[in-house]
Amino acid sequence: MATLHTRTSARYMMAPAVLLLLAWMLIPLGMTLYFSFLRYNLLMPGMEEWTGFLNYKYFLTDPAFDDALINTLLLVGGTLLITVIGGTLLALMLDQPFFGRGIVRLMVIAPFFVMPTVSALVWKNMLMHPVYGLFAWLAKSVGLPPVDWLAQVPLLSVIMIVSWQWLPFATLILLTAMQSLDEEQKEAAEMDGAGAISRFIYIVVPHLARAITVVILIETIFLLSVFAEILVTTNGGPGTQSTNITYLVYSLALLQFDVGGASAGGIVAVILANIVAIFLIRMIGKNLDR
Amino acid sequence: MGNIRLENVKKAFGDAIVIPDLDLEIENGEFVVFVGPSGCGKSTLLRLIAGLEDVTGGKIWINGRDATGEAPASRGLAMVFQTYALYPHMSVYKNIAFPLKMAGMDKKAIDDKVRGAAETLNLTDFLHRRPGQLSGGQRQRVAIGRAIVREPKAFLFDEPLSNLDAALRVAMRLEISELHHQLKTTMIYVTHDQVEAMTMADKIVVLRAGIIEQVGSPLDLYRSPRNRFVAGFIGSPKMNFVEGDKAAKRDAYAIGIRPEHMTLSTDDGQWPGTVRVSEHLGSDTFLHVDVEGAGMMTVRSDGDVPIDHGVRVFLTPDEAKLHRFDADGKAL
Ligand SMILES: Nc1ncnc2c1ncn2[C@@H]1O[C@H](COP(=O)(O)OP(=O)(O)OP(=O)(O)O)[C@@H](O)[C@H]1O
Ligand SMILES: [Mg+2]
Numbered sequence: 207m208a209t210l211h212t213r214t215s216a217r218y219m220m221a222p223a224v225l226l227l228l229a230w231m232l233i234p235l236g237m238t239l240y241f242s243f244l245r246y247n248l249l250m251p252g253m254e255e256w257t258g259f260l261n262y263k264y265f266l267t268d269p270a271f272d273d274a275l276i277n278t279l280l281l282v283g284g285t286l287l288i289t290v291i292g293g294t295l296l297a298l299m300l301d302q303p304f305f306g307r308g309i310v311r312l313m314v315i316a317p318f319f320v321m322p323t324v325s326a327l328v329w330k331n332m333l334m335h336p337v338y339g340l341f342a343w344l345a346k347s348v349g350l351p352p353v354d355w356l357a358q359v360p361l362l363s364v365i366m367i368v369s370w371q372w373l374p375f376a377t378l379i380l381l382t383a384m385q386s387l388d389e390e391q392k393e394a395a396e397m398d399g400a401g402a403i404s405r406f407i408y409i410v411v412p413h414l415a416r417a418i419t420v421v422i423l424i425e426t427i428f429l430l431s432v433f434a435e436i437l438v439t440t441n442g443g444p445g446t447q448s449t450n451i452t453y454l455v456y457s458l459a460l461l462q463f464d465v466g467g468a469s470a471g472g473i474v475a476v477i478l479a480n481i482v483a484i485f486l487i488r489m490i491g492k493n494l495d496r
Numbered sequence: 497m498g499n500i501r502l503e504n505v506k507k508a509f510g511d512a513i514v515i516p517d518l519d520l521e522i523e524n525g526e527f528v529v530f531v532g533p534s535g536c537g538k539s540t541l542l543r544l545i546a547g548l549e550d551v552t553g554g555k556i557w558i559n560g561r562d563a564t565g566e567a568p569a570s571r572g573l574a575m576v577f578q579t580y581a582l583y584p585h586m587s588v589y590k591n592i593a594f595p596l597k598m599a600g601m602d603k604k605a606i607d608d609k610v611r612g613a614a615e616t617l618n619l620t621d622f623l624h625r626r627p628g629q630l631s632g633g634q635r636q637r638v639a640i641g642r643a644i645v646r647e648p649k650a651f652l653f654d655e656p657l658s659n660l661d662a663a664l665r666v667a668m669r670l671e672i673s674e675l676h677h678q679l680k681t682t683m684i685y686v687t688h689d690q691v692e693a694m695t696m697a698d699k700i701v702v703l704r705a706g707i708i709e710q711v712g713s714p715l716d717l718y719r720s721p722r723n724r725f726v727a728g729f730i731g732s733p734k735m736n737f738v739e740g741d742k743a744a745k746r747d748a749y750a751i752g753i754r755p756e757h758m759t760l761s762t763d764d765g766q767w768p769g770t771v772r773v774s775e776h777l778g779s780d781t782f783l784h785v786d787v788e789g790a791g792m793m794t795v796r797s798d799g800d801v802p803i804d805h806g807v808r809v810f811l812t813p814d815e816a817k818l819h820r821f822d823a824d825g826k827a828l
Contacts, residue, residue, distance in 0.1 A: 388579070388581065390577045390579055390581035391581050391582075393568075393575075393577075393581065394575070394577060394582075394583075394642075395583070395594075396567075396568050396569065397547075397548070397568045397569065397573070397574065397575050398642070398646070399595055399598040399599055400569075408583070408594070413585070415585070
């Protein structure tokens, strides 16, 4: 693609695909934008009318919105923290030679292949259930009262479930990065008198910086829209304790049938996601330049 | 201070025995070069001394102390790797300062030492750069800088110049020799480059398949190789070997004669032959001659001999500089 000629023809050849993608993206976005300025409730068909920014006003001043915003940030931040730290430690472990490493690696990757709804159900009914759950049994067997996870610490429970799903992804990326670290560099550091911990801090972690950036960027995109896990486990409750923005939009549209309000929420979510993305890229994107 | 003694050192990787049994004494301040063909265990031996590999058997003494079980850091040796092994995310300054920081030295002292080393190695202008922004020769100097600030008992170099181009290799070779004269620290240097071995070493250790074939000064090895392997390995171009009746006439199974120890004539001499290839280097000419009854031989001649392909010539060996070997390859 070096000459002017090849570049021009490449542009023509890409055009249909680009146009299709644009339409795919812009039409739903445009319709959402349009609905967000309408009073549009499925319970009152045929009464749609232009309301200007009223939907936005209601959505943004709704006390549930503040909760959802905070929950979204906590969910994203908490999961990132757990997966990045846990992933680094797991990768460090899986990088060591030990018996049965192949099997263990496979098992660590496995949760990534489980559907979110399925894993949420497993966590809800088999692990966190206050009567039949494994955690409850563990607590009882050491004489503690069982915790009703989904009722008492709903957001933490959702964070745990989502982290469990994303840990393999982080581990995999970080393990690959760790394996690309030049053996001689570690040996040089060893000769320079760096112990295992210093080697980890000064050699391994800086080497992983780029991979960690990638993990954070990709996970953030997906974690901003966590939905299935909440729907299956807590339904956003109790109250709004585990409602994030995605779930709030869903409850407006399909539980309260307020399409206009939900559309406004959707647009707000898009704007928020973009703000987060800009911050992220500003903050850590410079890691990728190197 | 740095004398190193290897006593019955053995090394095996699983079933593969790389070093069967090796004894070696390295004096304080010596420049020792390990040479040998690829895969003979030079790097392995160096890594055993460094402590990056555990010995399978035997002992390693450093300054009279048994260091066999010691960690690499506590042996007080510094190593320069073939690929430099610089830390890519640290500046040159931080790279050089790293071992001092690990030793817990205070900032001021570190700064003095790093700047001193940078001065010696002409790195002052590059201190703020990352290794990725340096040329191969500069990276090599950073690696050396990182080694010298620690003031180690000995330096270990594993083919440090093999990634550099020919001109830079010569320049760095001189710099390292110069550094050795300045610091007077023991240096152990692995190479498969003849010229590096001959020019830099106080003592050359010739290895083959993990066994020491001969130890001695470069000229010792050149003048009196103990066997055919050493004779063939030291010297460039290689020594010519002749078996059969020419050797039998001199009471040997094989004789060896270096290209520079034969005289060339176009009218008469002992061994007639035909020139196949002539390499004119300007200062010298190397002629590859098909000698009757002895096969190909290389002979060195003056830079301006007007002899080319197909010319019939006569070679006469200098009998005093001829090497004789028995059937096992031992020198007689
Ligand atoms: N970690 C290892 N596991 C198994 N075998 C090894 C290992 N390291 C080296 N070897 C073997 O030991 C022998 C000596 O290797 P070594 O790297 O010391 O050779 P070398 O003399 O440095 O060669 P070169 O000049 O090519 O660098 C080789 O046959 C090699 O295959
Ligand atoms: Mg080697």
